[in-house]
Amino acid sequence: MAKFDLNDDGVVVIVGSGAGGGTLGNELAQKGVKVVILEAGPRVELQDFINNEWESFTQLAWTDMRTTSGTWRVAKDFANLPAWIVKSVGGSTVHWAGASLRFDEHEFRGKSTYGSVPGANLLDWPITLAEMEPWYAKAEDKMGVTRTNNIPGLPGNNNFKVMEAGARKLGYKEVHTGRMAINSEPRDSRGSCQQIGFCFQGCKSGAKWSTLYTEIPKGEATGNLEVRPGSMALQIEHDASGKVVAVLYADGAGNMHRQKARVVAVAGNSIESPRLLLNSASSTFPDGLANSSGQVGRNYMRHMTGSVYAVFDKSVHMYRGTTMAGIIRDEARHDPSRGFMGGYEMETLSLGLPFMAAFLNPGAWGRPFTAAMEGYPRMAGMWLVGEDMPQETNRITLDPKAKDKFGLPVASVHYDDHPNDVAMRNHAYKQGAAVYEAVGATVTYPTTPYPSTHNLGTNRMSAKAKDGVVNKFGQTHDIKNLFVSDGSQFTTGAACNPTLTIVALATRQADHIAGAMQRKEI
Amino acid sequence: MREVDRRGKYSRRIFLQGAASAVPVVAVAASAGLGIEDAWAADATTLTPATLKTLVKVARDIYPHDMLVDTYYITAIKPWDAKAAKDPATKALLEDGVRRLDQDAQDRHKVAYAQVPWEADRVVLLQGIEQTDFFKQVRSDLVVSLYNQEELWPKFGYEGSSAEKGGYIKRGFNDIDWLPKV
Numbered sequence: 285m286a287k288f289d290l291n292d293d294g295v296v297v298i299v300g301s302g303a304g305g306g307t308l309g310n311e312l313a314q315k316g317v318k319v320v321i322l323e324a325g326p327r328v329e330l331q332d333f334i335n336n337e338w339e340s341f342t343q344l345a346w347t348d349m350r351t352t353s354g355t356w357r358v359a360k361d362f363a364n365l366p367a368w369i370v371k372s373v374g375g376s377t378v379h380w381a382g383a384s385l386r387f388d389e390h391e392f393r394g395k396s397t398y399g400s401v402p403g404a405n406l407l408d409w410p411i412t413l414a415e416m417e418p419w420y421a422k423a424e425d426k427m428g429v430t431r432t433n434n435i436p437g438l439p440g441n442n443n444f445k446v447m448e449a450g451a452r453k454l455g456y457k458e459v460h461t462g463r464m465a466i467n468s469e470p471r472d473s474r475g476s477c478q479q480i481g482f483c484f485q486g487c488k489s490g491a492k493w494s495t496l497y498t499e500i501p502k503g504e505a506t507g508n509l510e511v512r513p514g515s516m517a518l519q520i521e522h523d524a525s526g527k528v529v530a531v532l533y534a535d536g537a538g539n540m541h542r543q544k545a546r547v548v549a550v551a552g553n554s555i556e557s558p559r560l561l562l563n564s565a566s567s568t569f570p571d572g573l574a575n576s577s578g579q580v581g582r583n584y585m586r587h588m589t590g591s592v593y594a595v596f597d598k599s600v601h602m603y604r605g606t607t608m609a610g611i612i613r614d615e616a617r618h619d620p621s622r623g624f625m626g627g628y629e630m631e632t633l634s635l636g637l638p639f640m641a642a643f644l645n646p647g648a649w650g651r652p653f654t655a656a657m658e659g660y661p662r663m664a665g666m667w668l669v670g671e672d673m674p675q676e677t678n679r680i681t682l683d684p685k686a687k688d689k690f691g692l693p694v695a696s697v698h699y700d701d702h703p704n705d706v707a708m709r710n711h712a713y714k715q716g717a718a719v720y721e722a723v724g725a726t727v728t729y730p731t732t733p734y735p736s737t738h739n740l741g742t743n744r745m746s747a748k749a750k751d752g753v754v755n756k757f758g759q760t761h762d763i764k765n766l767f768v769s770d771g772s773q774f775t776t777g778a779a780c781n782p783t784l785t786i787v788a789l790a791t792r793q794a795d796h797i798a799g800a801m802q803r804k805e806i
Numbered sequence: 807m808r809e810v811d812r813r814g815k816y817s818r819r820i821f822l823q824g825a826a827s828a829v830p831v832v833a834v835a836a837s838a839g840l841g842i843e844d845a846w847a848a849d850a851t852t853l854t855p856a857t858l859k860t861l862v863k864v865a866r867d868i869y870p871h872d873m874l875v876d877t878y879y880i881t882a883i884k885p886w887d888a889k890a891a892k893d894p895a896t897k898a899l900l901e902d903g904v905r906r907l908d909q910d911a912q913d914r915h916k917v918a919y920a921q922v923p924w925e926a927d928r929v930v931l932l933q934g935i936e937q938t939d940f941f942k943q944v945r946s947d948l949v950v951s952l953y954n955q956e957e958l959w960p961k962f963g964y965e966g967s968s969a970e971k972g973g974y975i976k977r978g979f980n981d982i983d984w985l986p987k988v
Contacts, residue, residue: 335967338954441974442982449985478973488969598984599807603964605979637964641953649868649945650929657953658871661810661963723985 286510288320293544295320296797297531298551299517299560302375303786304770305551306495307426309511310503311794317801318508320543321500322515322533324552325371328378330497333486337639340485344379346371350555351683354699357732361646366697367586367736369553373513374496376553376737377783379484381608382464382492383631384429385780386420389413390618391626391671394776397618398625403702404673405583409775410747410756419788427465427493427787428472437461438468438477441605443632446596446664450719451612451630458613462631465493465783466606472498479605481634515541518690520548520564520573520766528573528766534690547797547806549758551769551790554584554739558680558772559695561743561753574760577750580743581680584697585777586736588670588705591633592716593644594725595659602634602664615715616670616779624707627779628670630716635665643734656729664720668712669738670779673702680742738782743772757796758789765806769793808978810963846880852891853900858883860904861944863920867928868945869952871961878958882951903940910934 288295296312298305301323309319325346334340345368352359352366359366370376390397392413395406424432431437438461440448451459466487467476477491490497503509514536521530521542528548534540550557558581562572572580610632617627635643637660644656678700682693701709713730720728746752749761758773760766769790771782778785800806847855865879890897904919910931911919922928935941952958959966968974 333969335969338950439980441979445980445982445985445988449988452988453986477975478969479975479979480968480973481979482968489973599809599963600982601807601810601963601965601978604974604977636966637959637962638950638954641949647945651870654870657869657962658873 285504286318286507288318288510290541290543292318293529294318294546295543296547296549297322297543297545298549298769299531299557300375300551300553300770301373301495301500301511302370302551302553302770303377303495303783304790305549306374306377306499307787307790308549308551308769308794309509310495310499311791312798313503313506313508315794315798316508317798319503319510321509321511322517322531322543323373323375323511323513324516324556325373325513327373327511327513328486330486330488330490333482333488335480335482335485335488337485337636340482344370344372344486349686349688349694351686351694351696352698353696354678355701356699357646358735359699362735365735366699367553367555367739368734369737369739373500373511374494377494378486378496380737380783381483381631381781382466382606383608383611383781384424384427384463384465384784385629387413387416387778387780387785388616391776391778392416401625401673401704403675404704405676406674407744407746407751407775410745416785416788419792420784422791423784423788426791427784428467429784430462430464430466430468431460432463435471436468438464438466438606438609440610441479442600443602443605443634443664444610446600446602446723447610447612447630447632447666447719450722453722454719456612456614456719460611461609462611464606464609466609467491474498477606481603481605481607483607516690517552517560518563518692520550520560522566522568522573522763526568526763528763538689547765547767547801549767549769549797550743553770554742554772555680555695555697557768557770558742559682562682563692574743574753574762574766576762577746577752579746579752582676582678583674583741583744584678584680584699584739585672585674585741585774586699587738587740587777588628588668588672588708588712589733589738590668590709590713591665591731592668592713592720593656593663593665593729593731594717594720595656595727596662596664596723596725599661600664601661603636607634608632608667612719615712622711624704624711625673626671626704626708628668628708628712629779629781630712630719631667631669633665633667644729644731646732656727659727664725666716666719668709668716669781670708670712671777672705674741674744674776675700675702738771738777740771740774740777740782743768745773745775758793759796767793767797807981807983810960810965812960812963846884850884850887852897853887857901857904858887860908860918860920861886861900863928864907864932864944865948865952867925867932868948870925873961874958878952878955881955882948885951899940899943903935903938903944906940907931907935
């Protein structure tokens, strides 16, 4: 196993080991590049995962202090938990559902397609679908996405069957068990899905792709990748010429270390990544690193989300089997006649009883609530995920008061719904309920968005430096050996789940970084 | 379709004791003037049996499930005693909260909260204190301490942990049998 010296200034240092950081680390290691991944969380392995929602949350979730503001209900119900993401090796690929969709062509051109939307800071990506296609193909093969690479779709569980029956009755056409990075047959030395039903708690069969037991061990096997768990990046340091030279981090015991670096890639997900850049402010860069545009932390997107749960007169047992292998794609198109720009997906979703109680209607009590809970065995459910508008005022900032245990300001997350988001959500709630009513639902529950599982946009790509933070390769406009490798690169959010795009971008970025290093450009 | 056995997993013995206790339950109950079903409250070190019993009633009124016996609410509420023992502020919060509820009940119905006969009337009293720290803390704790009890899950048709049983691939993950043909 590789072990690099703190003073080895030839290494690429990556902050974060998830879809972006883990993939980038492996891809670089395969090309002979020396990599150190600093992961803030512990190394919880597959055999340690727990099929119990609250215990697993305690084991895996990022619960470091964050503050919130804005009109979104999460700020009231979960004031210090704006996001549900993972603090463990593998990042959020440990607890994600596995949904792996490509952007549509127009979704890389949000500004050109949707035009001027008041209040929205829309911008086209500096990259097109045509350029992304080969990288999407590599990512689908790497992750083993069903319905690609001759991999059969997963079988539909009870929850899917209810949604499918309702969808067909309504006339929806694109309905299937999803493009999922979950093995429907053994592949890549991993077994096939056992329909365990605890996808969000870490896949105990390894059928679901996660960098924890794919990219990372593959990278480590080359001898070029060292993963340091329990390593919280605090600041990125630069030299007089403005290039980054080291990452200051704290280990599990709270001791500080400085790892020198030839290149630094930030992949701490969209709240910590801008926070790290902002906390790295210096006299040369008083507004934080890579922030000449003022866009670091801004344009925070979390997708339009919501759920619809429906109760029937007979049992469904929706918790049996994969949590999200089921989709209706018809509403993902762009069709302004519906009253909003952009589109949304409808994906099956189940929560266990404990999480249903916490998230069905946070704060609710009394008989209306308990009547809903007693419907649990006869409940089906779906999650609605669609494109939310980037707004400059939706942003991550450094909290003026709250500090972490190292004395650094914590992240403050501000989010207001845009009218387009509200119109889309209302449409989605109506359609979701209609799907279930078509097959006999006696009651439906339009459910409020959960703490954000998709966090995007806070270090966005732009063609021009004044409009964003990074270029088409995730390289910061201001500092050429500083990169961003996670979903904070997203210029716009598109309708679909982001992980496939993050993995495709990271694979492409590795190619670019390795080439630039070889040419001694960085 | 494979249905879930809804019978709760509690035994009579656990029901009577509430939690593990070496003290002969019957003797303690009799000496404290409590009915046998209240013996669990006699184990408490910091909060009075009356306070705990009221908290159990409040818990049921916050999350009323007629199909659940008191045991589940008792299990959910009991840990407040240990928290009150460790932290005087918590003890004060709970005792003041219960005292105020009982006062509101006396003012309106001439009896203590737990004796107000109609749930709907007790709910009105709870709505009166909905914005207090007492109510907010009790409710937000209860949503976990009640619904996270494994013994309670079969009553809601939830089967809990699955991986060690081989997942649901052979246990009915797709056995729904009442949908119209697609």
